[in-house]
Amino acid sequence: MFKQLILPAFLVTFAVLISGCGKDPDPVNEEEVITTLTMTWTPQGSGLPVVFQFRDPDGEGGNAPIVVSGPLAANTTYTVSLELLNETKTPATDITQEVRDEGTEHQFFFATTTGITLSFSYDDTDANGAPIGLETTITTGDVASGKLQVTLRHDLDKGAAGVAQGDITNAGGETDVQVEFDLIIQ
Amino acid sequence: MIYLRPTGDYDLTIRGAFPVFYYQQTNALLTGVDLDLSFAVTSWLDYQGQAALLWADDLQHASPLFGMPPLQFRHSLLLHNQPNETQASLSAGIQIRQVLRQDHSPVDDFAPPPAGYAIVGLTAEWSRGKTRITAGVDNLLNRPYREYLDRLRYFADAPGRNIYLKTFVHF
Numbered sequence: 001m002f003k004q005l006i007l008p009a010f011l012v013t014f015a016v017l018i019s020g021c022g023k024d025p026d027p028v029n030e031e032e033v034i035t036t037l038t039m040t041w042t043p044q045g046s047g048l049p050v051v052f053q054f055r056d057p058d059g060e061g062g063n064a065p066i067v068v069s070g071p072l073a074a075n076t077t078y079t080v081s082l083e084l085l086n087e088t089k090t091p092a093t094d095i096t097q098e099v100r101d102e103g104t105e106h107q108f109f110f111a112t113t114t115g116i117t118l119s120f121s122y123d124d125t126d127a128n129g130a131p132i133g134l135e136t137t138i139t140t141g142d143v144a145s146g147k148l149q150v151t152l153r154h155d156l157d158k159g160a161a162g163v164a165q166g167d168i169t170n171a172g173g174e175t176d177v178q179v180e181f182d183l184i185i186q
Numbered sequence: 187m188i189y190l191r192p193t194g195d196y197d198l199t200i201r202g203a204f205p206v207f208y209y210q211q212t213n214a215l216l217t218g219v220d221l222d223l224s225f226a227v228t229s230w231l232d233y234q235g236q237a238a239l240l241w242a243d244d245l246q247h248a249s250p251l252f253g254m255p256p257l258q259f260r261h262s263l264l265l266h267n268q269p270n271e272t273q274a275s276l277s278a279g280i281q282i283r284q285v286l287r288q289d290h291s292p293v294d295d296f297a298p299p300p301a302g303y304a305i306v307g308l309t310a311e312w313s314r315g316k317t318r319i320t321a322g323v324d325n326l327l328n329r330p331y332r333e334y335l336d337r338l339r340y341f342a343d344a345p346g347r348n349i350y351l352k353t354f355v356h357f
Contacts, residue, residue, distance in 0.1 A: 035200065060199045096330070
C-alpha cells in the first residue's frame with residue numbers, strides 16, 4: 001500500500017521542483033535598504049547643531065561610503081535625532097518613519113571606546129513603551145577622543161535583561177545598521 | 187580551478203565592515219591520499235580508521251592554495267550485538283576526529299589558520315523491524331575549536347556539545 005504511494009509522491013515532488021524552477025519565486029518582504037544615517041546633535045540651551053553622517057548612496061559595494069563627524073563640546077547635553085534614508089532610489093525614501101512604525105521590532109544602541117564618557121537616555125518609545133532610540137539625550141563628559149558606534153538591531157528581544165537600558169549584550173536580532181564615527185570631545 | 191580567495195580588504199557598509207573574498211580562477215595541483223581501515227576486533231566490536239591527506243598548490247602564484255582541508259584522522263569503535271531476525275539490534279560507538287592545523291596555507295588571509303583539535307562523539311542505536319532510534323553526542327567534551335574550512339571561524343568558535351535523539355520509521 002505504502003509502496004504504491006512512493007511513485008506518485010516522487011512524481012509530485014518532481015513536478016513541484018520543475019515548476020519551481022520555471023517561474024519566478026514570490027517576492028519576499030525584503031530588508032529595507034539603508035544607505036544613509038544622519039545623526040544630528042543639537043546642544044540644549046544655545047549653540048549650533050553638529051551633524052554626524054554615514055552616507056553610501058550607491059549602497060553596498062561600489063564606491064566607498066563617506067563618513068563625517070564633528071567635534072562635540074565637553075560636559076554638554078545634546079538632543080540627538082537620527083534619520084535613515086535609502087538614496088539608491090530617486091527621490092530618496094525616508095526609512096526613519098518605517099523604523100518608528102515598526103518600533104517594537106527596532107532599537108538603536110550606542111557604544112563608545114574606553115576613555116570616553118557619554119551618558120545616553122532614550123527619549124522615544126514604541127507601542128509597548130520600550131525605547132527605540134531615534135530620539136535620545138546624550139550628555140558628554142570631559143575632553144577625550146575615540147570612536148562612537150551606532151547600531152540598529154531588527155527583530156530583537158526588547159524584553160531581554162538590560163536592553164531597555166541600552167545594553168546590546170542580550171538583544172539578539174539582526175544588525176540593520178552598524179556604523180562607527182570618529183568622536184572628539186573638546 | 188575556481189576558488190574563493192580572501193583579498194585582505196574589508197568593505198565598509200552601513201551594516202559594518204565585511205571581509206571581501208573573490209572567486210578566482212587559477213591553475214592548481216591537488217595531491218592527496220585517503221586511507222580507510224576497518225576490521226572486526228571481536229565478533230561484537232568493530233574498529234574503523236580513516237586518514238585524509240591533501241596537498242594543494244596554486245601553480246600560477248607559486249603558493250599554497252587557500253581553503254584546502256588539513257590533515258585529519260578519524261577513529262571509531264562500535265560495540266554491537268548479533269541479533270537474529272526477531273531480535274532488536276543494538277549498537278553503541280565512540281568516534282574521535284583529529285584535525286591538524288593547516289600549515290600549508292597562503293599568508294593572505296584575514297586570520298591565521300586555527301589550531302588543530304580532537305573532537306569526541308558518542309552514538310547509540312536501537313533498531314527493530316522498520317523502526318530505528320538513534321541518539322548521540324557531538325563534541326562530547328564541549329571543546330572550543332574552529333574549523334579552517336569554515337568562514338565563520340573568523341568570528342566565532344564551532345558549535346559546542348550537541349545532544350540529539352532521532353527516530354526513523356520506514357514505511
